[in-house]
Amino acid sequence: MSITTEVTTTTDSERSRAGSPAQQERRRRILDATIELASEGGFEAVQMREVAERAEVALGTLYRYFPSKIHLLVAALGREFAGTESRTAQRAIPGETAHERVMWILSRMTKNLQRQPQLTEAMVRAFMFADASVTDEIHVVGMQLTAVISRAMAGTPEHGEATVEEAAIIRVISDVWLSALVSWVTGRMGAQEVQDHLDTAVKLILP
Known part of the structure; x- marks a missing residue:
């Protein structure tokens, strides 16, 4: 499955679905609880009843927000990316070339994920x-990653919507990155191997 889905660099669809302040707060508590449980015990530790109890919401309410633990964890992945997306919108990414800038930001994101192995295992x-029922959550993740890589390629936080060509490049880089993360989560690659594999792929794609 590709992590990027459309040519876009905004997260308007996520913001438009945020709802009232009370709904936003409830959603925040639910995702906080999901991330805490996943950090403690990985994928299997995220059970809907446990999430509801820790977030202090009714189980039926939880299901109205997130129909399954897959929805929960993909939304949590989106929130993990949101901070990076916000920071890249405020300041330029270091590096003289597109390759250097993309590697700088992806290396930081990878290291942050590797510092939380159980949470990363659960989200990945x-x-x-x-499946198709998680399209909205996947779309948000894709938009955030597209925005981050697009700004890194351009070298400016003011970079607008990705072109069709840029989007194709971003899709390939994103897929390589996701594949490397899967290999790390499943123990088929070490942390340095992930870095080397990603660097080789980005170097071949970008100048």
């Missing part, structure tokens, strides 16, 4: 298992 597994 959920992304792998996601």
Whole structure:
């Protein structure tokens, strides 16, 4: 499954679905609880009843927000990316070339994920298992990653919507990155191997 889905660099669809302040707060608590449980015990630790109890919401309310743990964990992945997306919108990414800038930001994102192995395992597994019902959550993740890589390629936080050609490049880079993360989560690659594999791919794609 490709992590990027459309040519876009905004997260308007996520903001438009945020709802009232009370709904936003409830959603925040639910995702906080999901991330805490996944950090403690990985994919299997995220159970809907446990999430509801920790977030202090009724189980029926939780299901109205997120129909399954897959929806929960992919949304959590989107929130993990949101901070990076916001920061790249405010300041330029270091590097003299597109290759250097893309590697700088992806290396930082990878290291942040590797510092939370159980949480990352849970979110990556959920992304792998996601079906068509999780399209909205996957779309948000894709938009955020597209925005980050697009700004890194351009070298400016003011970079607008990705072109069709840029989007194709971003899709390939994103897919390589996701594949490397899956290999790391499943123990087929070490942290340095992930870095080397990604650097080789980006170097071949970008000047």
